[in-house]
Amino acid sequence: MSLRRRLPFSPWHLALAPIAILFALPFAWMVISSLMSTAQINRFPPTIIPGSLHLEGWETVLGGAEFPRWFLNSTIVAVVTVISNLIFCSMAGYAFARLKFRGSTAIFLLILATLIIPFQITMIPTFIVMHDLHLSDTLGALIVPNLVTPFGVFLMRQFFLNLPIEVEEAARIDGCSRFGVLLHVATPLAKPALATLAALTFLVSWNELFWPLIVINTDSTFTLPVGLTTFQGAHSIDWPAVMAGNALTALPVVVAFLLTQRTFIASLTSSAVKG
Amino acid sequence: MEALAPALATAPRRRLRERLLGEHPTAWAFIAPAVVIILGLTIVPVVWSLLLSFRSSDLISPSHSVGLANYKALVHDPALGAAVKHTLIFTVLYVPLSIAAGLGLALALDRRIRLIGLYRTLILIPFIVATAVQGVLFSFIFDQRFGVVNSLLQKLGLPTQGFLGDPGQALYIIILIALWGSIGFCVIIYLAALQDVPKELKEAAAVDGATRWEVLRHVTIPQLAPITVFLLVWQTLFALQLFDLVYATTRGGPLESTVVIVYYIYLQAFQLFHAGYAAAIAYVVALVLIGLSALQIVYRRWRVAHP
């Protein structure tokens, strides 16, 4: 009580501010060291506050052939995956929510069940399938298995189930086919769910390391996470460049997160809290 | 009116198709991509994997059946035993610590004061960043020679450490990094759940004379039980499947002190090309994981039935 009266701010800040800084500090260090020279870092013990700024690290990363290529690859994979998930998960989710057809319950339950199947048991056969489709070592191998995800189908189905059905019926009477209803009425109303789906799909796709590591062998086909870990292995002396590459990999998700924080957080919590 | 004529002609055929396929045969077109991709690349591989686990395969040349040999071998594989041990150490420390820290921070952050949004954002950002980024970043921070932590220790006159380069420390450093990277997730899940704890309940307890601690202990935390169970399962599943962080920091080293199960499966399948053996290990692990998920589902059902 007395503490609160003496402080011009809530005493909670005394605990929360240092913790928050602890979470942010590594990123600050990442950015600072990406702006140092190798000489500044290679000194022992290394400098913490650099006297001067150097752009060599960023030049290595942005001027080289590798990182821009990886950035492009990551972008292609993420964009295609997000768009195809929006389309295919909506379609499947809508069908499971609204259309009556033989086996709909059984198929939906089967799709739902795949949610708990861990990746380790499917990865070897999937690798062989990609090989047989002549997709291994191409971006196609990263895109095809993620074109549509069970979580997305589940999410969209839940959402469509909760839309008032009369609005869709009105559209059918007004002249829409089933697909027209989805296109003109259900999808515009599903914007919040689509935003959630887009945010999560992007996040997972952009950050994925394990699967690309398995199917991609060629440098020029790497995505950023694979490229980054490989680059670090090869250039562990050039820390400024590694940190610049690191920052470059982190940047899109951090920016996307800061711009659409509400959607992101809603997406992350929706699966857990609402179940 | 003209439009009706062809419809009339197709009516009986339509009826038949309906009886076979249900009211909306077009639904199949809607779900086709999902069925092909999800079932084709999950259900088929699940069976395929099982068959593979009874064979010896290097992924390239024709495989041959070995019966239960792979399963027999994995029981006696000391490297796998070590990987299991590392995984369990990781799980036993990481899961409770992340949940406890997540709950504590969520409770601290669940108030309306200035800058609270900023604090929440800063704590969550590590989670949304790629594990590869986390791993590379901390490889640098904990670097023996050039890392900032050793530099600080030096300045404070303390002995410098091996960290990720020390077989005795590496696994624990990885746990630390994993905590930094995932506490934010537990925090926002708990924060969201805290919004759903009925305010009247806490007020009623307060009116009944409970102290703040007692309200927390007897009202708030019990109300969060379903979420705690969810996080427990979720974090355990994550811990048992740890791979990215190990790959991005130590790649199993030093002296294989950080080889965890999934990393071992990866080595067996894609570095040593023992695909059949890797499939067998993967199957055993998967059964444990599926069992855990099933427990969680059963718990949810039970919660709904016994509110």
Place this chain on the structure above:
Amino acid sequence: MPGVTLERITKVYGGGVKAVDDVSMAIGDAEYMVLVGPSGCGKSTLLRMVAGLEKVTAGRILIGGDDATDLEPRDRDIAMVFQSYALYPHKTVRENLAFGLRRRRVPSDEIRTKVDAMGAMLGLAELMDRKPAALSGGQRQRVAMGRALVREPRVFLLDEPLSNLDAKLRTSMRGELARLHERLPTTTIYVTHDQVEAMTLGSRVAVMRDGVVQQCDSPQVLFDRPANLFVGAFIGAPAMNLVEARVGGGAIHFGSHALGAPGLEELGDRRLVLGLRPTCFALADERCDPRWPRLSAEVDVVEELGAESNLLFTVDAPPVLSDAVREAIGGESGSDEGRLLADDRRARFTAQIAERRAARAGERVELAMDPTQLHLFDPASGEAVEWSWSLVHTA
């Protein structure tokens, strides 16, 4: 032939619920057909089958003479107004009105003209650029009507379009709907559970119960000659007074009362249900037709309605508690009332007298009854029992 024809329509839902059972009816061009009945009787289901939103289990639907049984809703050239209005929440009023025309590839300048005209006609001109969330209940209702009307469909379907409005608005809207139909005569099927709406709007009314059409005729015929006990009890407000009675010796006996009317002899001696419209009563004085049967009653309660009064009294004979009556009078309150009355074994009657201050509570009055508004039903089947005198006088 325009209009709508239903041929032996049956609907069985997945769970085995028979919602509509072998319904046939022919609705003429520009006719206003009202489907009425208690909750769950299958009105909406029947309407939705005409719309194509539900598949029929058996039977045929003809719209404008063409078989539409297996057509998609969009190919039926119908429009529908929903109870919840079902406006497109993400579209403005203008876009809501234009949506159906646009799907039908109407040229955009024609759309503009039609939508503007409809907006002006329904008084929506100022609201055209608002979203539904920014409209009041009455305004939403008008947009829903406009969206259906602007398409100029062959058939117009309405499912309880007024039930989300407050009582006053509902009454004025009812008048508006009738006027609208005068102006734009389109074949219309209107579903409601409110018999006042049914009687005031319908050129014909189909009374439904448990998926079966009990009677389908003009409001006047439904009122004057209900085909069975259910229709008799359902149509009319206040509801028909019903009492268990016996006919014999040319008179109807119930409790200590006996009503004589010509022609009753032909019915012989049997148990019946007697139904008396509240409006059939008048105070027995010199102005009354002396041939009308009389009844003496002690008034319990008087409800003054301004120009007329309702006299509530009981008669010393058992009320009718069959399922048909209970369903017609309505769920909870009906059955509660039934239990209360079962105790004292006395039927409650209402007499609507076209006079102000017709009596005081506690007073004993002599009432005369118009025998043409006197109905007899078979107690087992519920079917109306007709006898020559009643037929002559209501024809």
